[in-house]
Amino acid sequence: EPKKLWGGRFTGKTDPLMEKFNESLPFDKRMWAEDIRGSQAYAKALAKCGILTQQEASTLVEGLSKIHTEWLEGTFIIKKGDEDIHTANERRLTELVGTVGGKLHTGRSRNDQVATDTRLWLYGQLVIIREALQELIDVACDRSAAEVDVLMPGFTHLQPAMTVRWSHWVMCHTSAWQRDDMRLRDLMPRVATLPLGSGAIAGNPFLVDRQFLAKELGMIGGVCPNSMDAVSDRDFVLEFAFFSSVLMVHLSRWAEDLIIYSSGQFGFVQCSDAYATGSSLMPQKKNPDALELIRGKAGRVQGSMAGLLAVVKGTPTTYNKDFQECWEMMYDTVDTVYDCIRIATGVLSTIKIRQDRMLAGLSADMLATDLAEYLVRKGLPFRETHHISGAAVKMAEDRGCKLSDLTVTDLKTIHPLFGEDVTQVWDFNRSAEMRDTEGGASKRSVLEQVDKMRSYLVSE
Ligand code: ARG
DSSP: OOOOTTGGGOOSOOOHHHHHHHOOHHHHGGGHHHHHHHHHHHHHHHHHTTSSOHHHHHHHHHHHHHHHHHHHHTOOOOOTTOOSHHHHHHHHHHHHHGGGGGGTTTTOOHHHHHHHHHHHHHHHHHHHHHHHHHHHHHHHHHHHHHTTTOEEEEEETTEEEEEEEHHHHHHHHHHHHHHHHHHHHHHHHHHSOBOTTOTTTTOOTTOOOHHHHHHHTTOTTOBOSOHHHHHHOOHHHHHHHHHHHHHHHHHHHHHHHHHHHTSTTTOSEEOOGGGOBOOSSOTTOOBOHHHHHHHHHHHHHHHHHHHHHHHHHTOOSSOOGGGGGHHHHHHHHHHHHHHHHHHHHHHHHHOEEOHHHHHHTOOGGGGHHHHHHHHHTTTOOHHHHHHHHHHHHHHHHHHTSOGGGSOHHHHHHHOTTOOGGGGGGSOHHHHHHHOOSTTSSSHHHHHHHHHHHHHHHHHO
């Protein structure tokens, strides 16, 4: 029976079920490298404040490097009693370097250690996630610039509304992803803030240099300002979960559009074979599984966010073992979000668009607003022109013809201000081009949106 790190005051044995219930190594071994990095920095800090000799500190740092190699090469052997990544690494260190290994934890607690390791690990993942997100935005910009001439029906309430551009739709989602990227940039320094040197709750009695530790560990957010808060705070995980949930909502809505657009009835887009699957029964089927999975996984990420909030909510100030329940949800969210971004990038860069089907989706009634605006330019108040155009829509409906099939004579019976030039209204491209304000559907405006998005990427 191996001696427990904390076993001094214990005489009784741990129930084997409790042993399993308590352990976090099966999942927190994912941050083995950060646990080692944190310990190496801490050994140096202990030497700086005179608790370790230079020689001892070097012994610890080298021993920890050996453990690093073992994890890397898959030769690290987990032993009975290795409760979490911190105890596992410390147990191994003492095996490798002898009793001096027992000096490493001086003034440190697993409370400041676990918070440090997790922040380091998550920060590293956020850098990777951000790169992936920016690549998605980049791919979206490329497509938008290349396909800006493709017109498409835009929908509100999923009813045909106005003529837009395919690229306008792409940039719509890209704008949301940009805000996600900004949110991520904003929260990163709050993740990379240093708890180490807070001890279990009250601070460090050997006066380790926390500024040195923060620099050594690349904590761009500096040091946690209060030792009680440092071991108590899990909102760096909550913020990440919120960022992830919003990003997943955005990816899910994007996916939902494409699922609809790829249906037989719409046929605006066709997923590439790389991101679709077939039916075991119906040979004709090509299902947008990648997109459906993104939509489904959004629910999973939201579930984790709710779970994380609930875990932290009722805990009294400073460390509680409840917090250990955060890690699996955090790991799962990191993996899910990263995979979804990569899959979305793959889908977006390979999906085929059917320009003919998009054009076929444009119906003359989508120009009813343009018809009203025609009369606005003749001086009528919009509220009136809205009714007049509505009457024209009704006339066409009653006759079973298209709005654009109404003749000037027909229209004149509704209002005398309709003239020969009204035929110019029956032009979908013109309708999009008229909306030439910042953010609008005109070609110039959409290209400007792409340009601004590209400048944003360059500046970040
Ligand atoms: N495995 C623990 C966690 O993830 C490490 C911290 C344990 N600290 C303690 N005081 N029991 O939260």
